Amino acid sequence: METRKKTKRRPSRRILPGFGLTMGITVTYLTLLVLIPLSAVFIRSSGMGWDAFWTAITGRQVVASYKVTFGISFLAAATNAVFGFLVAWVLTRYRFPGRRILDALVDLPFALPTAVAGIALTALYARNGWLGQFFYSLGIETAYSQVGIYIALTFIGLPFVVRTLQPVMEDLDAEVEEAAASLGAGRAKVFTQIIVPALLPAMLTGFALAFARAIGEYGSVIFISGNIPLRTEITPLVIVKFLENYQYPQATAVAAVMLTASFALLFVINLLQRWAEKNS
Amino acid sequence: MSIQATHISKTFGDYRALENVSLTVPDGRLVSLLGPSGSGKTTLLRILAGLEYPDPDALGRVLFHGEDVTDLAPGKRGVGFVFQHYALFRHMTVEKNISFGLRAMPLSKRPSTDEIRKRVNHLLELVQLNGLNKRYPSELSGGQRQRVALARALAVEPRVLLLDEPFGALDAKVRKDLRRWLRTFQEEIQITTIFVTHDQEEALELADEVVVMNNARIEQVGSPQEVYDKPKSPFVIEFLGNVNRFRAGDSHHSTAEAGVLYVRPHDVEIQPSGATPHQQAIPAKVLHIFSAGNFARVALERIGTHEHFEAEVPRERLRELALEQGHTVTATFRHIRLFEKNGFIEDTNLLAP
Numbered sequence: 001m002e003t004r005k006k007t008k009r010r011p012s013r014r015i016l017p018g019f020g021l022t023m024g025i026t027v028t029y030l031t032l033l034v035l036i037p038l039s040a041v042f043i044r045s046s047g048m049g050w051d052a053f054w055t056a057i058t059g060r061q062v063v064a065s066y067k068v069t070f071g072i073s074f075l076a077a078a079t080n081a082v083f084g085f086l087v088a089w090v091l092t093r094y095r096f097p098g099r100r101i102l103d104a105l106v107d108l109p110f111a112l113p114t115a116v117a118g119i120a121l122t123a124l125y126a127r128n129g130w131l132g133q134f135f136y137s138l139g140i141e142t143a144y145s146q147v148g149i150y151i152a153l154t155f156i157g158l159p160f161v162v163r164t165l166q167p168v169m170e171d172l173d174a175e176v177e178e179a180a181a182s183l184g185a186g187r188a189k190v191f192t193q194i195i196v197p198a199l200l201p202a203m204l205t206g207f208a209l210a211f212a213r214a215i216g217e218y219g220s221v222i223f224i225s226g227n228i229p230l231r232t233e234i235t236p237l238v239i240v241k242f243l244e245n246y247q248y249p250q251a252t253a254v255a256a257v258m259l260t261a262s263f264a265l266l267f268v269i270n271l272l273q274r275w276a277e278k279n280s
Numbered sequence: 281m282s283i284q285a286t287h288i289s290k291t292f293g294d295y296r297a298l299e300n301v302s303l304t305v306p307d308g309r310l311v312s313l314l315g316p317s318g319s320g321k322t323t324l325l326r327i328l329a330g331l332e333y334p335d336p337d338a339l340g341r342v343l344f345h346g347e348d349v350t351d352l353a354p355g356k357r358g359v360g361f362v363f364q365h366y367a368l369f370r371h372m373t374v375e376k377n378i379s380f381g382l383r384a385m386p387l388s389k390r391p392s393t394d395e396i397r398k399r400v401n402h403l404l405e406l407v408q409l410n411g412l413n414k415r416y417p418s419e420l421s422g423g424q425r426q427r428v429a430l431a432r433a434l435a436v437e438p439r440v441l442l443l444d445e446p447f448g449a450l451d452a453k454v455r456k457d458l459r460r461w462l463r464t465f466q467e468e469i470q471i472t473t474i475f476v477t478h479d480q481e482e483a484l485e486l487a488d489e490v491v492v493m494n495n496a497r498i499e500q501v502g503s504p505q506e507v508y509d510k511p512k513s514p515f516v517i518e519f520l521g522n523v524n525r526f527r528a529g530d531s532h533h534s535t536a537e538a539g540v541l542y543v544r545p546h547d548v549e550i551q552p553s554g555a556t557p558h559q560q561a562i563p564a565k566v567l568h569i570f571s572a573g574n575f576a577r578v579a580l581e582r583i584g585t586h587e588h589f590e591a592e593v594p595r596e597r598l599r600e601l602a603l604e605q606g607h608t609v610t611a612t613f614r615h616i617r618l619f620e621k622n623g624f625i626e627d628t629n630l631l632a633p
Binding site for chain 1: 329330331353354355356359360361363365367368369370371380381384385429432433435436
């Protein structure tokens with residue numbers, strides 16, 4: 001009886017100490033770094049009135065930039081989902097000389113200043129660049145075009161897919177594949193029916209991260225895109241242009257749209273990921 | 281389907297997992313590969329399944345019913361393989377797991393959807409999991425998962441069933457139940473079955489024939505009774521059941537392997553101190569009495585040499601003797617084994633004074 005009373009009085013004693021402290025720091029940190037700056041965007045733009053807001057976010061040039069940013073980001077992330085999968089596969093499945101160097105290379109897009117990457121890519125893919133000359137001779141304009149934006153966004157998104165897939169691939173149970181093989185499944189069947197379903201949630205996460213990064217990317221794109229209004233202008237550039245003209249409310253209005261859209265997209269991808277996890 | 285493996289060697293880098301191992305398993309038998317970890321038993325099983333190949337430079341061959349399957353892919357050998365950790369497909373329901381092998385067949389051989397459903401239900405009945413068709417593996421207990429794995433392996437109607445430590449990951453109670461169930465099940469469907477275990481109790485209880493392995497080689501093959509009663513080597517006697525070791529007497533030092541005598545605890549009899557002197561009787565002191573269970577285990581120390589040994593005594597006998605810690609008793613041995621190059625000898629006057 002004595003002990004029961006005691007435990008009743010302190011029902012939620014935790015084994016791990018420090019919950020209060022760490023939670024407090026976490027909330028403060030996230031508030032200062034994420035929540036306040038982001039809400040400032042909405043507060044600034046809410047002051048301008050609905051009509052002005054609507055005009056700002058539906059301008060012809062602005063809408064064209066949404067299409068460019070979201071469309072090409074999606075394509076780039078999808079490309080990375082496929083090829084990043086391949087890179088992660090090679091890095092986890094096979095042992096070969098130079099594997100570690102290749103592995104380190106994957107992180108370079110993380111580390112390189114994006115402007116440097118942008119200038120390098122532009123130089124390479126320009127009409128007279130090392131790689132550009134081949135593409136131009138095939139009639140593909142790789143610089144100052146949407147193709148250029150696609151190249152830059154693919155470049156910066158690659159590590160996200162590879163780094164999310166790698167640990168999951170390493171944890172894949174070899175026995176499961178052996179079980180499938182001993183039941184008569186060929187390599188193709190094992191891959192499509194056993195391996196891919198198991199990796200799908202991680203693939204979606206990697207895709208989402210690459211996508212989110214591409215939407216917000218600025219530095220590497222503006223050099224290679226050429227920034228032709230209505231054709232190769234990305235939304236972040238539109239925002240910067242507003243800022244340069246001291247049109248702060250317009251800038252925040254477009255930023256608010258981007259934030260909302262990104263949040264909605266990430267939310268959908270999260271739901272998809274939950275669904276995939278449930279089935280694997 | 282009989283299984284024959286001849287001259288199998290397998291090395292992983294510098295590590296020698298199997299060294300010239302040969303084994304024959306007659307049709308319909310339930311055989312256990314028993315040994316400590318690293319003895320090569322799992323490697324041998326995986327080679328039989330085709331999940332591993334014997335060293336190419338060696339003469340190793342695997343024959344199923346006289347037919348050479350050494351170079352055949354695992355899926356073409358007609359083996360059902362059950363993994364220690366089940367290896368179920370987590371993203372598939374029980375039903376899809378079990379029917380995987382059937383659905384993986386080429387169109388010409390694949391049964392109709394109706395037929396597949398019928399077979400799945402029949403298999404679920406067989407492993408006593410009726411009605412769980414739509415569950416996911418994560419919603420099942422360990423024992424249930426292992427039975428799904430078994431049903432999945434049986435769905436393709438294998439000629440041989442291979443199980444790798446099938447009960448290793450289960451708790452003691454479930455393990456015992458499942459073990460008995462597998463025994464009756466195997467008798468019913470009469471499929472040649474080989475299972476790997478490091479648990480001697482499991483091997484002795486379940487198998488028709490026990491293959492004791494150690495250090496990449498087979499130590500002994502025989503019925504459970506044979507390997508227990510007539511162990512061919514010190515390793516076998518030490519690995520199967522408990523055993524006491526004594527230093528051999530001087531007269532036998534030259535012939536005895538390492539001069540060690542073996543006595544099973546149930547071959548030790550305890551008598552009150554000063555009872556009829558006997559050639560194999562030694563004085564000993566009681567160190568401890570573990571009296572849980574039908575038999576009490578009495579830990580003893582031989583007076584003079586300080587060798588420790590154990591006796592298994594029925595509870596009743598313990599009460600008769602009124603044993604207590606610190607008592608001095610006389611221990612006599614019913615069987616003493618001494619290993620020599622050509623097997624073991626049982627003798628009376630072997631103990632060192």
